[in-house]
Amino acid sequence: MDSIEIVLAMLLAVVASAYLVRVLPVSLPLPLVQIGLGAAIAGYTGHGVQLDPGLFFLLFLPPLLFLDGWRIPKSGLFRDKGIILELAFGLVVFTVVGAGFLIHWLIPAMPLPVAFALAAIVSPTDPVAVGSIASRAPIPKRLMHILEGESLLNDASGLVCFRFAVAAAMTGTFSLTQASLTFVWLVGGGIAAGVGVTLLVTWAQRWLFRHFGEPSGSPILVNLLIPFGAYLAAEHTHASGILAAVSAGVTMSYVELSGQVMAATRIQRSAVWDTVQFALNGVMFVLLGEQLPDILHGARVSLDQSGHLNPWWLVLYAFSISFGLLALRFIWVWTTLRITLYRKDRRGEAAPRPPLRLLLATSLAGVRGAITLAGVMTLPLALPSGAPFPARDLTIFLASTVILISLVLASVALPRLLAGMEFPEEPAEQLEEDLARREAASAAIAAVERAQMEQLQGGLDADMYPEAAARVIALYQHRLDSTAAIDDEDVARFRKLAAAERVLRLAALQAERRTIFNLARHEHISDEISRKLVREIDLVEARHKH
Known part of the structure; x- marks a missing residue:
């Protein structure tokens, strides 16, 4: 099947998934249905799509992250900024260290830097998958806003940790000072690029409209191009393109408050963005399904890399890592909550104690997705010496299975965990x-x-x-x-x-x-x-x- 036919088949699968999820007798989240359709396409064509990670990051992530940053409620984002930053940065580092040592202990054949790289790339959560599951579970609005804010920011921190872990595996050295300075530049430069590009483009657009009028459709097309411009500007300066896209979206939400866009343009633009979001989200999960043949093929190679011959060891590793990530997330959420409550008690502030079920739901909602898949595909094929990159196929296989396990686990357990709970109105x-x-x-x-x-x-x-x-x-x-x-x-x-x-x-x-x-x-x-x-x-x- 030619590339264009595969793209059309994927788009058709996205359309079909929206209907299948309504007619299937078993209630399944949309991402799982799309993954299944992607696997069916790969089975029919005989091979999966050759995924270029760089192209994937450029085409899919900027518009989706831009839209998430634009539409996320800013009042909730700034109100709970402390909790969101703890999850987006503190939890990522905690996960990288804890899961990295756990993986190396489970699989001694995997070098410690590679284990840290795997832990880093499975640390970011996926807002699309969480949102799809949340539509079937009564997640409180405030918790959903926290999860959305976390997923917007932890992509950058997870990918930064992944980059340094891979560099350590390639060179055999690691500098904490260099890593800290690079992290500051990635975050600061990415945010500056997103804000700068958005303000510059909107100013230029208004100047042109004021002097030459507003061509039909032009504002919408410019709006669609802003996230790509912000992403590329950040990447060219070696800053975080992901944070640039997010900050561009947040900036756009404030630019909109000027009210200078025509009503008809706002209506049409909203419809266009809804279509883009639905298509890109769906294609990402269809692509994940289409990678399954290659992932299963790599599993055979992974057996040798893991030092075992029985394939059930791979299943054991996948579930052990998934439940390890769940345990680390619960420990972090429970500990930070206790610290927060202790501080409020010391100040004499009344603070309600959330039920244990809500803490478990927060832990289960840490679903992995597209960032993990695209990031792990960027692993180098070989070391500078020419030797194969250690445990590369095993790392890709485990990261992919963690995505699937987290999706299935959350879709099955989250609605049942929150069923019957009543949350106070806002x-x-x-x-x-x-x-x-x-x-x-x-x-x-x-x-x-x-x-x-x-x-x-x-x-x-x-x-x-x-x-x-x-x-x-x-x-x-x-x-x-x-x-x-x-x-x-x-x-x-x-x-x-x-x-x-x-x-x-x-x-x-x-x-x-x-x-x-x-x-x-x-x-x-x-x-x-x-x-x-x-x-x-x-x-x-x-x-x-x-």
Whole structure:
């Protein structure tokens, strides 16, 4: 099968997976269904796709990480920044050290630097897989935000540890000072590249639109290219392209609060990004399934590298490493929680004790995915001396099986673990939304009154505007006073008032949108609520403009 036909088959598998997951008698998470379809494609063609890790990182990761950074609730990200940083950096280092020694103890034939490399590449979690499983389990919103924030940042820390472990395996030396300095540059340079590229592109785009107008479709295409630009800029300066893509997305969410993008563009762009996200996420897991033939072929070589002849040893290693990672994650989560509670008790703050089931769920939710697969494929084929890289096939096989085991384990155990648990509502979110709706309604009423006066002064259908303004104001007054009643108008009268009402409605919608953006800029409401309300306004405006 030609390359183009394979790509089309993979896209068709992604479409089919969305329907299969609904009709299968057994409830399975979407990633597992996509992996199965990928394996079926590889079985039909007789071989898996030759995965180029560099191309994989460039094509798939920047847009997905950019979108995750853009859409993740910033209020939750900064509110729980301490917990997220502990998981994204502290837990990664703890996992690399703990799992590295565990792997070397289990498989003495695997050199310690290679064991650390395997531990490092299985340390990052996958937000796509977690999100898919979370849709079938009642994970609390706050915990989901923490898991999303962790997965955005631990990719960089895990890959940095992986890079230094591979360098130690290649050269036989390791410098903690050099590693620390490089890590600082990777993080700082990556964040700077993402922020800089996003601000530069959006400034240039606005300047061009202001002087030459806005071509149809151009803003969306530019928006799609920003993550690739940020990623490549960081990689060319030897910084972290992954963090660049994430920081570009976070920056884009703040740029959006300026409100300078047209409503129609926002609606179309959202649909395009939803399609891109669905396609790329799906293709990643289909690709993982298509690697299974090569992985199984490498398992035969792995037997010799492990020093055993019985294939069941490979199964034992895979499950031992998977449960070891789960235990290390639970130990870290439990310990850091105890330290946090102890500090709050010392300060006299009341802190609720989360149930044990929630701690276990946090540990199970650390699902591995695309980053692990792509990263482990970058292992060198040979050492500088020309000798084969030690235990390369074994490392790839174990990393791949850890991905599959973590997916299956989480999809089976997580819904059952959280079943029946009741979590308190997030009252702050509802209060913020109520505040935004009240402020927007008040601003809309003021805008309608201003627009009415402007139209009356212009003498255009002056007799229609007072009544049209009353109708529009009544709609917004209904938000402020739930008991307000809006009188129905007959069809003929409605048509006479439609033109005047349209002008006033558009003025009110623009005022609503400006108010919501202003509330979000000053952090009176979260960006998640801001996006929700602005989308509602955009859809209403699009309806009235057509």
